[in-house]
Amino acid sequence: MPVALVLAAAIGPVLVLLPILATLASALGAGWGAARALLFRPLVAQLLGNTLTLMLAAMLAAGVLGLASAWLVERTALPGRRAWAVLAAAPLAVPPFVAGYAWVSIAPVFEGFLGAWLVVTLTYTPLVYLPVAAALRGLDPALEETAMALGLGRWRVFLRVVLPQLRPALLGGMLLVALDVLVEFGAFALLRFRTFTTTIYAAYRTGFNADAAAMLAFVLLLLCLLCLVAEFAVRGRARYARVGKGTRRRARPLALGRWTLPALMVLALPVAAGLLLPLATIAYWMTRHAAAASSPAAASWGRLLAATWSSLWLGATGATLTVLLALPLGYLVARRPGRLATLLERAAFLAMGAPGIVVALALSGLAVRHARGLYQSAGLLLVAYAVLFLPLAVVSARAALEQAQKALEDVARALGQGWLATAWRVVLPLAGPGLGAAAALVFVSVSTELTATLLLAPIGTRTLATEVWANTASLAFAAAAPYAAVMTLFSLISTWLLARRFAAAAV
């Protein structure tokens, strides 16, 4: 049974490694001469400059904003703290390319760096806010009180006692922001900000540049893997040791006094710009006439329904496949930890550093050469989804299985049930809710996914995301609005799920 389990657990990681290795192989296969000509040229330097500048700017802005909002929500007597705790995470509900669509439709001034920076900062600040807030909740205020009693001022206490303890959460969150900036495609394309992803897409669109695209993908992949390794390292680093957790009190909330209004602004502005503004923009465009001339296709209820159905259907099948692949891996890691389990889990997590455009191009290339039956089928698109969202599913599956007591399984086995019956009658019911949540998260991610869908959707399949894309690319903002509205609704559901789980975990 362990062999079967290991084999089943390995399917997901192997699928993840496939496009990554194919990309590396095709870049290395181009030969040193070609590689040098394609890598050391002004364009690559410009892309590196653009991408890294944006990455650093977004990391810094999201870091400062995320830290400030987490501290305000967790440590001060802010009016409406509970509501802010949820609202601060809400901008995550707006897919970046929908936010990009909103900003670019407001005014052309947001094209380029400014818009790109705003969109990624506002959308991804919650990636810093959530872990830092959780870490703040877990801190024992006794340490800070001791430092104060020993004569440190408030500010110094924050710098020398609180901040060091938050470092893993803060750095980890900022690296996630960096990673998301690297792999983002739709928002930057709509905002006309050139990064590696948009240039790879341009090379693909102008055809004939397979080597150039492969080489850019190679550089992008290296940058992503670098971020990912850094993130592993930060998360894995030793925690601050203490003997026993003790029973901690809630920290006494700091009265803000005349700082209340500025503090409220710090929380309200990102929510207004990151959530309300895109929603309001979509609503505004909904009321405008969608002229037939500039839309790729005249908008109609039929088209909206068809796109919604495609998104739902792909989301449901994608989530099912991804969770099925994640289950044996999660089980292996939860029940039989060891080197092999860790290795497989890490391999699956590599997917976080695999940009959608790279995965899609690599899979399409593999299919056209080695698996014609899959080529241009929905099956290949589903495989791409499974690759992209496996980490999300594995984390949730593992957590769900760890919560299901192993003793109950042992009892079932001792009472004579086979492993299949045990899995079916004991493990599944116990871990069911957690797995359901995992499936829901993957479902929403798939149904709002743009990049892989754009490249791999079978003939005639149009999803909400590709419709928003096609209309916004030709500046038909009004025609894009209904699709964007339905998609954002999906996304709001996902964030609600996430926030609920976060709230439950942090009691």
Next chain:
Amino acid sequence: MFRLSRRAVLLGGGVLLAAPFVASRAAQAGTPLVLYAAQHEQVVDMITRAFTKSTGIAVRTRFGEAPEIANQIATEGRHSPADVYFTENSPELLLLDERHMLAPVEKSTLAQVPARWSAPSGNWLGVLARDSVLAYNPRLVTADALPASLLDLAAPAWKGRVAFAPTDADTLPVIGAIAALKGRAAALAWLRGMKANAKIYDDDEGVIAAVDRGAVATGIVNSYYWCRLRTEQGAAKTASRLHRFSPDDVGNLINVSGAAVLASSRRQAEAQRFLAFLVSAPMQMALAQSDIDFEYPLRPGIAANPLLAPFASLRPPPVTIAGIGDDRLAARLLQDVGLV
């Protein structure tokens, strides 16, 4: 009961998972004509609907950017599911023709349009045409200050005052034409100048929108996009105007939108019928009179959309379709100057 629902969930999941694979098999065995289209979606939808209505033959369409789709067909080779390729520009058709992937177009269909707009080999058909122009915003530049030649836009005087979309499929033929008429070195020099001068957009839609709202003084586009914007916004709200370069200038290039039957298609008869339908009088008339397509019908005797300048008044450069080439040189030059 708990058991039953779990079983139902698993069964449902299994069916869901199997469906796409089964569906793709069924689709391959199915009958609709498969069209790979790099033309505007609403135009293609209009054509395929009319075709299905008149012949009863269903059409399934895959959309994409022209070189991307051409490259896809080339990669798919003999196994390509495509029966017909319909695109905005001639170079991709030339490329597929060079690779012997196109079947000869029926003589009677070719005879419907003047021979100079179709493939010399007779393997693809010219259907519609668009002309390249310079759009400008009169608030930012006066008409008499506009250049006589497209090549002038690479001069330092135009720094920051011109927009273009080097990766739009409509731009590649212009680069090919410059190389054909003035030589490769001149094309390279022009692109270097443009890289220094121009605001870069992804496509002509972005260029025309930028010029119209005053984000940039001029932009290289096909007249198609200006007419489209003008139709959507109305005359009162459209600030931009069109400028044509001096007669025979390369900037006045005419792009041919054409179609071909794939040699690998197993539905030759229906595919040929689709081509014939494209240049039939009713279809060409419907396209010219629609408010979604702004191209010149190539079938003689059909008046173009009134927003377009009369076809006879255009003064295109002396370059043949073969001279424009197959886009590979253009893509190479773009890469050499670092625009791609």
